[in-house]
Amino acid sequence: MRIISSDEIDACLEDRDVLETLRRAYRSNTVAPTCPDYDITRLKGLSGNLAVQPAWTDFSAQNDVERGYVGCSLALDLPENGGVSSNLYILFSGTGAQPIALIDGMRLGTWRMAGTHALAMSYLAREDTSRLLVIGNNPRLPRVLAAYATARNLTSVLFAGTSKEVRKKAAAQPALSNVHLGETTEIHAAQEGADMICIAGPDINTGTFHALTYLDPAAGCHVDILDTTASLSSELLEDVRLFTSDLSDPPRAELEWAADLSELARGNKAGRRYYGQRTLFYPSKRTGLTDFTLAAHIFLRT
Missing domain, CATH: 3.40.50.720 (NAD(P)-binding Rossmann-like Domain)
Known part of the structure; x- marks a missing residue:
């Protein structure tokens, strides 16, 4: 499994390419279900939040399981961190199910947001x-x-x-x-x-x-x-x-x-x-589709 850092993300992306990649994402049949966020009880009445946003290639629509990916964004917010979240993106092979990339979710999110x-x-x-x-x-x-x-x-x-x-x-x-x-x-x-x-x-x-x-x-x-x-x-x-x-x-x-x-x-x-x-x-908080598409794009270029 490759670990892809923020510097590697910056080196392989450019704004026009990201914009057009996301345009194709919104035209695609990628499966991106809506999942609930999870509250994490902390001390003194405080709570944190874990957001899980999965997505995967529509294998049935493409009638092929020899290509494609399954991915998931994990974002963790804890009150002790002053509102700063931790975010990782994990990408799996859609063929063999092995994890193939762990991507800096914070930098991925910055490029996705901008695009x-x-x-x-x-x-x-x-x-x-x-x-x-x-x-x-x-x-x-x-x-x-x-x-x-x-x-x-x-x-x-x-x-x-x-x-x-x-x-x-x-x-x-x-x-x-x-x-x-x-x-x-x-x-x-x-x-x-x-x-x-x-x-x-x-x-x-x-x-x-x-x-x-x-x-x-x-x-x-x-x-x-x-x-x-x-x-x-x-x-x-x-x-x-x-x-x-x-x-x-x-x-x-x-x-x-x-x-x-x-x-x-x-x-x-x-x-x-x-x-x-x-x-x-006014953007929706659900970004599973775009995170997945951009993560696959990054993986293929690093």
């Missing part, structure tokens, strides 16, 4: 999208922004409440070398000129999402939610066309979802219907 949001952007953001407003902080932002740049021709990125370290790492991304990167504290004014808004996480200065109460994107704007703990106004959610990554387990069942990425990738549902429509992508 998934860029894929959604390719269907939902206007073709002429060039100005991006990023609200809040997220350590995965540099990778996500590089992926965005493969889906649309970005010319400027404005950061609001993003850490200096994250902004510095973003500036070092080759895909953003010709993109103007700036800062703003005037979120309400900045959103008027944004073609797309990324809700990355809490403001690095305040630790809150307070500005989102007044979020009112311009006509035609696409809103991409990286941090699903963000509190969005009911007025915004009622006015935009809503999309998610997996409707088999939607992030908020009470909302009216237009489509998920499988329906968009297969052409069964439309994304943006007209130029001035506001769209919003």
Whole structure:
């Protein structure tokens, strides 16, 4: 069994290839059942969480068991770790059932997250999208922004409440070398000129999402939610066309979802219907399909 490190993952992947690999995943017949998360009782009334997300090649559909894989993502969150999860991905041969790879799940998850949001952007953001407003902080932002740049021709990125370290790492991304990167504290004014808004996480200065109460994107704007703990106004959610990554387990069942990425990738549902429509992508927590596909992709290239 091969152990594939974060450095090996970075060395074998590039953003455009990841985006197209995930597009093929959403068009495939890969089996990715929804499994419950498991609570782990700790001390002092606290609890942890173990998330198990399996997936495998549809051997019956391909009428062949001589090729394909079975895989599973294991994510462990314990309260003592301050909200930082541990994540591993194990990949088995679909032929002989032997384990063939143990993959750094944290780095796999960063690339998968970036590719998934860029894929959604390719269907939902206007073709002429060039100005991006990023609200809040997220350590995965540099990778996500590089992926965005493969889906649309970005010319400027404005950061609001993003850490200096994250902004510095973003500036070092080759895909953003010709993109103007700036800062703003005037979120309400900045959103008027944004073609797309990324809700990355809490403001690095305040630790809150307070500005989102007044979020009112311009006509035609696409809103991409990286941090699903963000509190969005009911007025915004009622006015935009809503999309998610997996409707088999939607992030908020009470909302009216237009489509998920499988329906968009297969052409069964439309994304943006007209130029001035506001769209919003809110990812599902279930990532079994995309983790599996990207893990197999990595295994074949390392």
